[in-house]
Amino acid sequence: MSAESTPEPGIPGESVISSRSRRAGGRRRKPRSGRRKGLVIAAWTAAGIVVLGGSGAGYLYVKLNGNLKSVDIDQALGADRPEKADNGSENILVLGSDTRSGRNGKLGGGADDGSARSDTAMIVHLYRGHKKADVVSIPRDTIIDRPECTDPKGEDHPAAHGAMFNSAYSTGGAACAVKTVESMTGLRMDHYLEVDFSGFQKLIDELGGVEVTTTKNIEDPDSHLDLKAGTHRLNGRQALGLVRTRHGVGDGSDLGRIQLQQAFLKALVDQVKDVGLLTSPKKLYDLADTATKTVTTDSGLGSVNALMSFAAGLKSISANNMHMVTMPVRYDPADPNRVIVQKAKARMVWDALKNDRPIPKSATQGTATGEAKGVVTS
Known part of the structure; x- marks a missing residue:
């Protein structure tokens, strides 16, 4: 199947959510479960260790470790x-796995069969000096050569x-996911x-929730999401539903959901500056404890x-x-899913990152977006 055989559709550009955090109290595809983010979690973990380590709380350090x-x-x-x-840049593969065991089975709405797939995948490119970053999402339904x-069992x-x-x-497992991305x-x-489902939900609650404004109604029973157009303060369960929803917005494709995920990630990055963690050592520890339990x-x-x-x-690095x-893709003519x-x-994208240069606009122009752009704004 040649990527050049039909007109080129499908890439979301900038994110469709831009939000602030506050204290929280024609479909192409079948709806499936979605997933979550790890970079922000690492930052919260670091913040917790800085404060706890400075207070000499060695026991807490050992526990978090x-x-x-x-x-x-x-x-x-x-x-x-x-x-x-050799130019000072770094690439981080961030995955969210949709494991169907334990708490994640309930959150994902699927069978508790213990299986897992990478439901969210992002390459985070940190430019030299780590003052800015590019994030490239890889649609989970992309047809590739693995x-x-x-x-992990040696098979x-x-x-x-x-x-x-x-x-x-x-x-x-993780090693095969990394090998596949490097091969691509x-x-x-x-x-x-x-990061996993249940940890993400708990982190959002502990962070105080996220405020977003929806320009359209979003209703998706599979994602436990029912939001009317307007401003909402999302708790962990609602936030998880937002980043999981497929048929609740746009054309029901993974591309539309990716737009929501990217935008929500920016909202979380902005939140770091708004939450006064240093005034509450217990809150800081709870966040660090949840984060270190959530991330692999x-x-x-x-x-x-x-x-x-x-x-x-x-x-x-801020949202700005x-x-x-x-990642530039087009719908498969043989299977629109x-x-x-x-x-x-x-x-063009990979060459830009390899040389630590901005991704050219031409690499992501003139293609399909999943039709979810503008559904959620600040």
């Missing part, structure tokens, strides 16, 4: 990988042609962050010290200097 889960991506993938950039992978899986992108995670892009993923990292970020150092380097796009990479345009 014990919460973290990590995966040794370097050992799993070996040396046959793209080289690290490389051969070894799963080998042969390469697959015409696989869905999110099957890489379910096939071989030619970019080295310097770090890996993964690569081994390079697998301690609170490493996570603290990493997140402290992101303090200059985060540019968000979606799938998308295909627009290879020439995607190469």
Whole structure:
């Protein structure tokens, strides 16, 4: 299936939500569950450790350190990988997995079968100096060629042609997801962050919720979401519903949902500056405790010290200097529930990031958006 065989549709450009945080008290596709964000969680973790460490609370530090889960991506993938950039930039693969076990099964609305797929995938490119970032979303339904992978149990899986992108995670876990992204892009993923459903919901509640204004009614029973046009202060469950909804907005595609996710991420980044955490040590600890239980990292970020150092380097990045796009794709003529990479345009994106340059507008112009733009605003 050639990405150049039909006219090029589909990329959201800038985000469709821009919000402030406050204290909270023709469809193309079947609706599915959605997912969440890890970069902001790392920043909150770092904030918690800075304050708690400064107060000499060694016990709390040890407890938070014990919460973290990590995966040794370097050992799993070996040396046959793209080289690290030598220009001071970094790439982080951020995944949200839709695991159907425990609390996540209830939140996701699916069967509790213990399976998992990467439901949200973003490449976060930190420019040299870490003062600005580009975020490139990868639609979960993208048809790709998955490389051969070894799963966490040591079982080998042969390469697959015409696989869905999110099957890489379910096939071989975090390492296979990273290997697949590196194979697609030619970019080295310097770090890996993964977040789950239930942790996201709790974090939003502990952060005080998020205020958004909807320009249209959004109703999606599968996502437990019912918002009339107007201003709302979303709690964790509502926020999760917003970033999960597919058929509640636009054309029901994953591209429309990605627009909501990107916009909501910007809202969370803005929230960091608005919540007075330093006035409440307990609130600060609760956030750090939830964050470290929620996130899974690569081994390079697998301690609170490493996570603290990493997140402290992101303090200059605000929503205003985060540019968000979606990997250039078009709908698959053989199946409108799938998308295909627009290879020439995607190469423009990956080349820009590799050389630490802004993504050219021409890489993301003139294509479909999922028709959800402007549904939620500040």
